[in-house]
Amino acid sequence: MVTIENLHKKFGKNIVLNGVDLSIKEGGIFAVLGPNGSGKTTLIKSVLGMVIPDKGTISVLQKNIKNSSAYRHKIDYLPQIANFPGNLKVKELITMIKDLRGKTTNDDALISLFKLDKFLDKKLGNLSGGTKQKVNLVLTFMFDSPLIILDEPTSGLDPISLIHLKDLIQAEKAKGKTILITSHIMSFVEEISDEIVFLLEGKIYFKGTIEQLKTMTNQSDFERAIATILTDNHA
Numbered sequence: 298m299v300t301i302e303n304l305h306k307k308f309g310k311n312i313v314l315n316g317v318d319l320s321i322k323e324g325g326i327f328a329v330l331g332p333n334g335s336g337k338t339t340l341i342k343s344v345l346g347m348v349i350p351d352k353g354t355i356s357v358l359q360k361n362i363k364n365s366s367a368y369r370h371k372i373d374y375l376p377q378i379a380n381f382p383g384n385l386k387v388k389e390l391i392t393m394i395k396d397l398r399g400k401t402t403n404d405d406a407l408i409s410l411f412k413l414d415k416f417l418d419k420k421l422g423n424l425s426g427g428t429k430q431k432v433n434l435v436l437t438f439m440f441d442s443p444l445i446i447l448d449e450p451t452s453g454l455d456p457i458s459l460i461h462l463k464d465l466i467q468a469e470k471a472k473g474k475t476i477l478i479t480s481h482i483m484s485f486v487e488e489i490s491d492e493i494v495f496l497l498e499g500k501i502y503f504k505g506t507i508e509q510l511k512t513m514t515n516q517s518d519f520e521r522a523i524a525t526i527l528t529d530n531h532a
């Protein structure tokens with residue numbers, strides 16, 4: 298589904314990605330983990346063509362994405378920080394994104410799932426962080442693309458919405474889709490991921506299942522397994 302070879306990216310003198318090789322097969326839930334600033338968002342944005350790498354190749358659905366944009370129609374993306382104009386109403390934003398993408402949507406079901414009906418006539422600038430995130434989840438999940446990329450999807454969500462999010466992700470997986478997620482909430486990652494990759498110092502430090510990570514680090518607890526990687530590497 299996604300193949301990344303020898304990806305390099307630096308911002309000025311800051312080397313963020315330093316030879317990332319990663320292959321994500323079709324179908325299932327993959328989590329990208331790593332400390333703050335380890336390049337998770339940069340990696341995701343490179344796959345989306347929003348960050349142009351210094352070196353390396355990326356293929357999505359067997360096609361090199363260089364100088365191409367059509368492949369993005371096959372991706373639904375939740376950005377870590379979505380900044381839409383604050384004077385736009387929720388329903389105007391949803392209509393705008395639908396018009397832009399020109400695809401069929403199931404926004405009504407998602408609006409009622411997240412109980413957003415009463416916010417449709419409110420301006421985005423007046424919403425709380427959690428409500429904004431729910432609107433962003435509607436914008437992401439209302440389409441039906443084979444690849445779903447979620448950058449820190451849990452941020453600001455209340456417990457009920459978090460359960461809805463997990464159910465939505467599982468339902469998409471059950472349809473055979475590929476879901477790529479970054480999150481620093483370990484319990485969330487442990488619960489939903491089929492496979493994880495751990496980014497450290499610009500490279501993939503670990504790729505495998507959570508069970509494999511626990512074996513490798515000799516830890517029975519996922520959070521401690523991650524902590525072991527960090528202390529062993531003085532990160």
Ligand SMILES: Nc1ncnc2c1ncn2[C@@H]1O[C@H](COP(=O)(O)OP(=O)(O)O)[C@@H](O)[C@H]1O
Binds near residue numbers: 331
């Ligand atoms: N557009 C940018 N310009 C300059 N530096 C950036 C830019 N985007 C990210 N960075 C830097 O790259 C590093 C990795 O950032 P990011 O990919 O957002 O990390 P993560 O998502 O893992 O927290 C950070 O040091 C960040 O400051």
Ligand SMILES: [Mg+2]
Binds near residue numbers: 479
């Ligand atoms: Mg990030």
